[in-house]
Amino acid sequence: MKMMRDRIDQELASFLDSKVNGSIDPAVRNIVQLIRTFTLSGGKRLRPIFTVMGYSLFSRPDSRIYRAALSTEISQTYFLIQDDIMDQSLVRRGRPTFHIDVHNILYSGQEGLQRQSESIAIIASDLADSYCHQVLLTSGFSSDLLVKADQELTSIFETTGHGQLIDVNSSVVDDFHIRDLIRVHLWKTARYTIEGPLIIGAILSGTGRKIHKLSHFGYSLGLAFQLHDDYLGLFGDEKTLGKSVKSDINEGKKTLLILKAIENSDESDARFLREILKSGHVSDPEFERVKRIVEQSGSLEYSLSFSGKLAENAKKYIREQEGDQETKRFLEWLADFIIKRDR
């Protein structure tokens, strides 16, 4: 893992350096420099690792796949810059978010230039998006494979957009159901973070084998990953997590834990949960009541058993998938790890 991550970081730095050095205009150069800093500081490189894994199921990793895999990492820059504008977030990965960085650095925090900084950030996200296609198209694979992989990349971006649409819209609609939530998780998390990156790697290997079990693995594990994330967001340990366990509730996140608890509770508990999500602030006793309702309604058990089953299914799928044994064992291990992690 560590070796793979280091190699990805190296390739990433080298590509972004070439972009900085290739900028002839000083205003452009400043922004490309900020894109470089943002992309390199932080991030677990999960997506490019999955791309290399999808490839190594069928072919020995080479320099081409490490180059192509950058597309699934730079896409994080593309989407996170936009996410942070949409949520008006100030901090990301322990640093100022991109539009805040622009405001501080380019405009020295000058009053009234917040909107202007967001505009610059939107353009930066467009640049990152164009980089995603560039690293892929110049990775050195045959044109036939590149066309297929780029179609997949574009389709992943489209699916992610669909998930994001439903997600952003969910905060203002009342009839947001479990079905909608699962859709958001499958489209925005599972496909974008696990299934898509794996499939891009598999496509680039040029394998003739069927890969639909790999796809099932990605969707199952992606959903399990999200459910476990929501679990930690409510029942995790603040110190280990490094963030407040109240933040999900304060942000009004409609997680499966909450939606299922509302469905299973009597009217007074259900109304309490609905109102607490809208309040933007949960007190200590209220927070304890939220956890109690989630437990007593059976929602906690439902969610844990659901993510456990998903991880088991994922492991079954990857065992049934043809391909390199060692890679398969690693992916199986990852499935266990993902639903057992405590942060």
Add this chain to the structure above:
Amino acid sequence: MKMMRDRIDQELASFLDSKVNGSIDPAVRNIVQLIRTFTLSGGKRLRPIFTVMGYSLFSRPDSRIYRAALSTEISQTYFLIQDDIMDQSLVRRGRPTFHIDVHNILYSGQEGLQRQSESIAIIASDLADSYCHQVLLTSGFSSDLLVKADQELTSIFETTGHGQLIDVNSSVVDDFHIRDLIRVHLWKTARYTIEGPLIIGAILSGTGRKIHKLSHFGYSLGLAFQLHDDYLGLFGDEKTLGKSVKSDINEGKKTLLILKAIENSDESDARFLREILKSGHVSDPEFERVKRIVEQSGSLEYSLSFSGKLAENAKKYIREQEGDQETKRFLEWLADFIIKRDR
């Protein structure tokens, strides 16, 4: 022209219909429907026409090039949605801008959901961007040509982003020079509107001929096009243009006409021009003074002679370019038309 445009409109409608009909989620479907409406209502289809022209220099237009050419039209949806958010514009092509449409239709104009509507619009621009790559990659050309064309498309988007960065930044920096302005015009207008679309067409024809004269034609004509646009924006006829001739000044646009007039004028006239750009409102007598300074400083003559020379150069370049005679004659005619049009 008319026939080409009709064919492009047909292809565009058919692609966007397939996107609407393929949306299984109702929230997604609503937005894709808005993308369809926005893209189909208005626009001169200049970019896809240039793509078909670039192709027909070397090959007889077929259904594949009409499909691929949509990429240079849908990119307008991608960028215009973002432009209108950045400028906080309310009207585009005689209709509400995209984010305003979202606010009115999706949220019935509800107070406090303006930001939310802009977020949805940003996601819609991402979807349009993914459509650009999709129409190209599924156009049916050989993989080798598709990879080259998609690299060109991505590079055009990157260059456009660079131009847009300098442009957005220009409104808040004082040392914005003619050199910077020409850069914006070359990157944001010439490459994006004329040179890029032509080159994509030429690439897809699979020609082995050199195409750098075609590229020169595109850059020269693109710059001439922009200068003539700025000329009309100050000296044009309001009725013919269908917009106020004062709007460029009121928006504080730093055009070549204004920058050159500032450069050539005495301190009092120069200060007047600088201040009027910042004021956001120009009265009738002030507007007459602006025009008088632009004329008397020699800036008007400079700009007209510059765009005239550029158009002449463009015509020379296209005559020197190898390729189909009829297409070349059409492009030459277009060069004349572009600097003689009165709207």
